[in-house]
Amino acid sequence: MKVVSIRLSEAAATRYQAMADEAWPNPIPLSTYLKRRLEEGDAIAEHLDALRLDIRDLAVDIGRGHGRPDGSHADSVAIETLLLLRAVTNPQHVRMVQAELQRQGITPWQAETSQ
Numbered sequence: 001m002k003v004v005s006i007r008l009s010e011a012a013a014t015r016y017q018a019m020a021d022e023a024w025p026n027p028i029p030l031s032t033y034l035k036r037r038l039e040e041g042d043a044i045a046e047h048l049d050a051l052r053l054d055i056r057d058l059a060v061d062i063g064r065g066h067g068r069p070d071g072s073h074a075d076s077v078a079i080e081t082l083l084l085l086r087a088v089t090n091p092q093h094v095r096m097v098q099a100e101l102q103r104q105g106i107t108p109w110q111a112e113t114s115q
Helices: 010-021 030-063 072-088 091-103
Strands: none
Touching: 010 030, 030 072
16 A cells, blocks of 8 residues: 655645544544545546446437437436436535526426325
């Protein structure tokens, strides 16, 4: 294992330390918190790269006329994309995006509730 030193501004160090102190279920050292964030960021980047490749492949398929005429192919892609994005984001980000949609006058999607 290699030890790597990094420099942070005072404000960034304070912000990250506060996040590390609030880690669940117990506070963790700042270095552990930053390491986890880097590793999670790498995992998200890999998911996004895979999604970009899938979208590129889909565009090629549609360009070749491989999409279904009834639009069901596009619907399944939209649903899968939504599920993938929900899997790699946290509830705070979902709320932030929904608030931005509302700010722009767009009604955010809400799951139907059975009564």
